[in-house]
Amino acid sequence: MNALLLSLLAAVIILDKYALGEFGISQPIITGAIFGAIFGDLWFGIFLGAMMQLIFLGGLPIGRDIPPDGQVAGIITVVCYFLLRDTNTLGHSLFTAAVLGLAGGIVGGVLEVYARRLNEKLYARFIHHEENLYLCHTAGLLTAFARGLCLFIPLFIFADLFTVPAVAPQLTKETITIIGVSLGLANSFYLFVKVKTAVYLLIGGVCGLVLVVF
Amino acid sequence: MRLGFGRLLRIFFQSLFIQTSWSFPSMQSMGFLSDVLVGVGEDKRAEIMRTQKGLFNTHPYMVSYIVGATVRAYDEGKASSEEIGRFLAVAQTSFASAGDLLFWRTLRPALLLAAVILGVHYGIVGPLMFLVVYNIFHLFHRIKGINDGYSMGWDVIYLLNKPRFKTVRGIFEAVGALLSGLLISLIAAEVSYLLVIPLTALFLIMLVKRYSAVMIIVSALLVFLIIGMV
Numbered sequence: 001m002n003a004l005l006l007s008l009l010a011a012v013i014i015l016d017k018y019a020l021g022e023f024g025i026s027q028p029i030i031t032g033a034i035f036g037a038i039f040g041d042l043w044f045g046i047f048l049g050a051m052m053q054l055i056f057l058g059g060l061p062i063g064r065d066i067p068p069d070g071q072v073a074g075i076i077t078v079v080c081y082f083l084l085r086d087t088n089t090l091g092h093s094l095f096t097a098a099v100l101g102l103a104g105g106i107v108g109g110v111l112e113v114y115a116r117r118l119n120e121k122l123y124a125r126f127i128h129h130e131e132n133l134y135l136c137h138t139a140g141l142l143t144a145f146a147r148g149l150c151l152f153i154p155l156f157i158f159a160d161l162f163t164v165p166a167v168a169p170q171l172t173k174e175t176i177t178i179i180g181v182s183l184g185l186a187n188s189f190y191l192f193v194k195v196k197t198a199v200y201l202l203i204g205g206v207c208g209l210v211l212v213v214f
Numbered sequence: 215m216r217l218g219f220g221r222l223l224r225i226f227f228q229s230l231f232i233q234t235s236w237s238f239p240s241m242q243s244m245g246f247l248s249d250v251l252v253g254v255g256e257d258k259r260a261e262i263m264r265t266q267k268g269l270f271n272t273h274p275y276m277v278s279y280i281v282g283a284t285v286r287a288y289d290e291g292k293a294s295s296e297e298i299g300r301f302l303a304v305a306q307t308s309f310a311s312a313g314d315l316l317f318w319r320t321l322r323p324a325l326l327l328a329a330v331i332l333g334v335h336y337g338i339v340g341p342l343m344f345l346v347v348y349n350i351f352h353l354f355h356r357i358k359g360i361n362d363g364y365s366m367g368w369d370v371i372y373l374l375n376k377p378r379f380k381t382v383r384g385i386f387e388a389v390g391a392l393l394s395g396l397l398i399s400l401i402a403a404e405v406s407y408l409l410v411i412p413l414t415a416l417f418l419i420m421l422v423k424r425y426s427a428v429m430i431i432v433s434a435l436l437v438f439l440i441i442g443m444v
Contacts, residue, residue, distance in 0.1 A: 029340060
């Protein structure tokens with residue numbers, strides 16, 4: 001599948017983030033599985049999606065706060081990895097995809113602010129032309145879709161054509177796991193650990209250690 | 215007074231678009247208006263357009279409760295627009311807070327943790343489990359919320375004390391804590407994985423000190439760069 005088709009699919013999936021339904025399809029662990037299946041490596045797609053999911057677990061869209069876009073970061077990391085893998089080593093592909101994904105997540109958050117500013121114009125139009133309520137409201141799908149395309153097209157084309165120089169840093173599956181689990185642990189401790197839930201954390205920790213050792 | 219299956223379906227479908235045109239000055243205003251308008255009779259539409267165009271924002275899954283109660287108020291025709299506006303002001307903040315705590319802070323991260331652990335160990339089972347279980351809760355609130363809002367009217371706010379909010383949140387807080395511990399199972403018994411301890415401490419300190427999310431992601435990026443170069 002070429003970079004343009006992948007961008008279109010990714011821009012449709014990212015509508016799930018807030019513009020349509022919010023069923024959770026755009027979460028990195030799900031998009032990792034979808035794009036992993038498309039590229040014929042389901043397991044690695046799920047693994048990469050899972051690591052990005054842990055990194056962005058704490059980004060909560062509460063009120064007016066718009067954190068870096070974890071969903072965008074997940075899609076970019078997984079798709080760019082598979083596109084880069086064709087012409088680069090695994091270590092170079094992983095490093096470049098992870099950097100593009102994290103940077104893309106930050107840019108995605110900024111672009112979301114711009115998309116919502118465009119929606120202000122739709123609201124202003126509705127105030128002056130009340131009969132256009134459904135048209136102005138539904139046009140919000142276009143701003144959300146356009147945000148996705150603006151992010152995905154250049155990055156996917158870049159990943160499709162780019163050859164990473166041999167001197168560039170590399171990552172292994174092990175190092176991605178270390179960073180993913182570290183941020184996942186920090187995020188989940190921050191979200192869930194209280195005095196009344198400490199005992200469950202302890203039970204989970206003991207079970208986790210048993211699984212690691214045996 | 216009955217809501218009817220057709221109206222329930224129309225309100226539910228429109229509620230899926232509640233945040234489509236989200237903007238800073240009006241937030242979900244157009245989404246809320248669109249949803250209420252598909253539920254009320256033709257004769258009420260002009261009045262609603264005239265009086266309920268102001269800022270509206272709540273949790274996207276919780277809007278069903280508010281729309282249900284608002285449609286009921288317009289069907290009955292007893293309450294004035296000002297009274298409905300006052301109900302909306304109270305309901306949107308109450309349901310926003312309850313929804314944020316239940317879904318964004320508890321249920322979704324807990325289920326995502328489960329999906330990650332299952333996904334890394336057993337593949338597709340993790341993502342599928344998340345989609346099924348998460349959407350059972352999500353769609354329950356979307357659909358039941360419309361019905362309950364319509365049948366209870368303005369008393370729908372008292373539902374916030376019911377088990378579907380408090381008990382479920384308590385259960386998923388415990389599940390989340392358990393899964394936080396189980397997350398350790400993703401690492402291997404090798405010396406290099408000891409790096410998880412200082413990195414977790416670093417990121418936890420940043421979270422507790424309320425560093426911005428951008429700063430934390432930039433730090434992760436720097437860690438990637440340093441480890442990549444080493």
